[in-house]
Amino acid sequence: MDKTSKISGFYKLPPQERLNAVKQYAGLSDDEAATLGNTGALKPEQIDRMVENVIGVMPVPMGVAVNFLINGRDYLIPMAIEEPSVIAAASNAAKMAREKGGFTTSSTGPVMRGLIQVTGIKDPYSARFSVLSAKNNIMEMANAVDPVLVKFGGGCKDVEAYVKDTPHGPILVVHLIVDCRDAMGANAVNTMAETVGPYLEKLTGGKVYLRIISNLADKRLMRARAVFSKESIGGDDVVDAIIKAYEFALVDPYRAATHNKGIMNGISAVTLATGNDTRAIEAGAHAYASITGTYLPLTIYEKSAGGDLVGTIEVPLAVGLVGGATASHPTAKANVKILGVKTASELGEVMAAVGLAQNFAALRALATEGIQRGHMQLHSRNVAIHAGATGDLIDKVAEAMVREKKVRADRAKELLEQFTKAH
Numbered sequence: 001m002d003k004t005s006k007i008s009g010f011y012k013l014p015p016q017e018r019l020n021a022v023k024q025y026a027g028l029s030d031d032e033a034a035t036l037g038n039t040g041a042l043k044p045e046q047i048d049r050m051v052e053n054v055i056g057v058m059p060v061p062m063g064v065a066v067n068f069l070i071n072g073r074d075y076l077i078p079m080a081i082e083e084p085s086v087i088a089a090a091s092n093a094a095k096m097a098r099e100k101g102g103f104t105t106s107s108t109g110p111v112m113r114g115l116i117q118v119t120g121i122k123d124p125y126s127a128r129f130s131v132l133s134a135k136n137n138i139m140e141m142a143n144a145v146d147p148v149l150v151k152f153g154g155g156c157k158d159v160e161a162y163v164k165d166t167p168h169g170p171i172l173v174v175h176l177i178v179d180c181r182d183a184m185g186a187n188a189v190n191t192m193a194e195t196v197g198p199y200l201e202k203l204t205g206g207k208v209y210l211r212i213i214s215n216l217a218d219k220r221l222m223r224a225r226a227v228f229s230k231e232s233i234g235g236d237d238v239v240d241a242i243i244k245a246y247e248f249a250l251v252d253p254y255r256a257a258t259h260n261k262g263i264m265n266g267i268s269a270v271t272l273a274t275g276n277d278t279r280a281i282e283a284g285a286h287a288y289a290s291i292t293g294t295y296l297p298l299t300i301y302e303k304s305a306g307g308d309l310v311g312t313i314e315v316p317l318a319v320g321l322v323g324g325a326t327a328s329h330p331t332a333k334a335n336v337k338i339l340g341v342k343t344a345s346e347l348g349e350v351m352a353a354v355g356l357a358q359n360f361a362a363l364r365a366l367a368t369e370g371i372q373r374g375h376m377q378l379h380s381r382n383v384a385i386h387a388g389a390t391g392d393l394i395d396k397v398a399e400a401m402v403r404e405k406k407v408r409a410d411r412a413k414e415l416l417e418q419f420t421k422a423h
C-alpha cells in the first residue's frame with residue numbers, strides 16, 4: 001500500500017502511538033525513534049498539551065554566558081542555541097564591557113498594539129474621528145475582559161486610528177495600546193481586539209476583518225549601552241575598525257541583515273531559553289530595523305571623547321514572564337531563576353544587553369582577525385563528530401584541523417582514518 005500523509009484523527013492518538021506511526025512511515029530505526037521519544041525534563045503528557053500532534057522533543061544545547069554586569073548587577077545568561085561560538089562570544093564581550101562598568105539599560109514599558117482592520121467605510125476620515133471620540137468606551141470594553149491585567153496596573157491605555165489605502169479602497173486601522181505588564185501579551189491583546197470589534201462596526205458602519213496583535217512592538221523598546229575601553233579591545237585601530245564595520249551595515253542592507261543576525265544570535269537564544277516566542281521577537285526586531293523605510297543595523301557605534309568605543313542598541317522585545325510556555329515549561333522556569341529577573345521589562349533589557357554584547361564580539365572578530373578562527377575552532381568539534389569521531393578522537397581530530405587551518409569534513413575523515421589506524 002502507498003504511504004500517505006493524510007492521517008485523519010492523528011491528533012487523537014497518544015504521543016507514543018503517533019511516534020510509532022511516524023517511525024513506520026519514515027522507516028526510522030529504533031535509535032532514531034528513541035531520540036525523538038526521549039522527552040528529558042518534560043513529561044510526555046506535558047508536551048502533549050503544549051503543541052499538537054506531539055511525537056517527542058527536539059533538544060537544543062543550553063549554555064550559560066558569564067561576565068555580564070548590567071546596571072551594576074551581575075547576571076548569568078542562559079542561552080539555548082545550536083550554533084557554536086555564540087555563548088563564548090557573548091561571555092568574551094561581557095568580560096571586556098565590565099572594565100568600564102558593564103551595560104546600562106532602560107526601556108519604554110511593556111506596551112503592545114492590537115490592530116483592528118475596518119473595511120468598507122464610505123467616509124474613513126470621519127469614522128476615524130468617531131472612533132477617537134469613543135476612546136474611553138473602547139478602552140473600558142477592552143479592559144473589562146482582562147481584570148487580572150488591569151489589577152496588575154496594565155490594560156488598554158489608549159486608542160489610535162489610521163486610514164490606509166489598499167487596492168480595494170481605504171481601510172481604517174484601529175490600534176488598541178495595551179500595557180501587558182509581565183505578559184508577552186498576544187492572547188490578552190487579541191482577546192481585547194476581538195471584544196471591541198462589533199462596537200467598532202457600529203461606530204463606523206464598516207466591516208471588521210482582522211483583530212490581532214502587531215509584532216512591530218515599537219512601544220516596547222529595550223535599550224542598552226556599553227563602553228569598551230580601547231585598551232581592553234586592542235587599541236585605537238580596533239575602535240576605528242569596529243566603527244567602519246558598523247558603517248558598512250549602515251549603508252548596505254545586505255550587510256545589515258547579517259549584522260542583525262549576529263545580534264539575534266544572542267537575543268533569540270535567551271528568548272528560547274526562557275520559553276518566549278522566538279518568531280515574535282525576530283519579526284519585531286527586523287520590522288523595527290526597517291521602520292524608516294531602509295533596513296538598518298539595530299546597534300550604533302561611536303568613539304567617546306577619550307577614544308573608547310561606545311555601543312548602543314535599541315530593539316523591540318515583547319517577552320514575558322507569565323503566559324505562553326514561560327509559565328508551563330519547567331526548563332524555562334529554571335532559566336528565569338538563573339537570570340533572576342523580576343519583571344518582563346527587566347528580562348527585555350537584559351536581552352538587549354546580550355544582543356549588544358553578541359554584536360560587539362562578532363564585529364571585533366570580523367574587523368580584526370576574521371570570524372573563522374574563533375568560530376571554526378569551536379565548530380571543529382561538530383565537524384569531527386559529523387565525520388564519525390567518537391570519544392577522545394573528537395578533540396584530537398578537531399585540534400588537528402584547527403592547527404592545520406583546515407576545518408573541513410573531508411579533512412576530518414582523513415584525520416580520523418589516520419588516528420584510528422595509529423591506535
Ligand SMILES: CC(C)(COP(=O)([O-])OP(=O)([O-])OC[C@H]1O[C@@H](n2cnc3c(N)ncnc32)[C@H](O)[C@@H]1OP(=O)([O-])[O-])[C@@H](O)C(=O)NCCC(=O)NCCSC(=O)C[C@@](C)(O)CC(=O)[O-]
Nearest residue numbers: 085086088089091092258259262361362363365371374375
Ligand atoms: C570565540 C572567541 C570568544 C574566542 O576568543 P579568544 O580571544 O580566543 O578568547 P580568550 O581566550 O581571550 O577568552 C576571552 C573570554 O572569552 C570567553 N571564551 C573564550 N573561549 C571560550 C570557549 N571555548 N568557551 C566559552 N567561553 C570562551 C571566556 O569568557 C573568556 O574569558 P576567560 O574565561 O578566559 O576569563 C572570540 O573569537 C569571539 O568572540 N569571536 C566571535 C564569534 C562570534 O561572534 N560567533 C557568532 C557566530 S558567527 C555568526 O553567526 C554571526 C556573524 C559573525 O555573521 C554576525 C556578523 O556578521 O555580524
Ligand SMILES: NC(=O)C1=CN([C@@H]2O[C@H](COP(=O)(O)OP(=O)(O)OC[C@H]3O[C@@H](n4cnc5c(N)ncnc54)[C@H](OP(=O)(O)O)[C@@H]3O)[C@@H](O)[C@H]2O)C=CC1
Nearest residue numbers: 148149152180181182183184185186187188277280323324
Ligand atoms: N502574533 C503573535 O505574536 C501571537 C502570539 N501568540 C502567543 O501568545 C502567547 C502570549 O500571550 P500572553 O497574552 O502573554 O499569554 P497569556 O494569555 O497566557 O498570559 C497573559 C495573562 O496572564 C495574566 N497575568 C497574571 N499575572 C500577570 C502579570 N503580572 N502581568 C501580566 N499578565 C498577568 C493576565 O490575565 P488572565 O489571568 O486573566 O489571563 C494576562 O492576560 C505566546 O504563547 C505567543 O506565542 C498568540 C497569537 C499571536
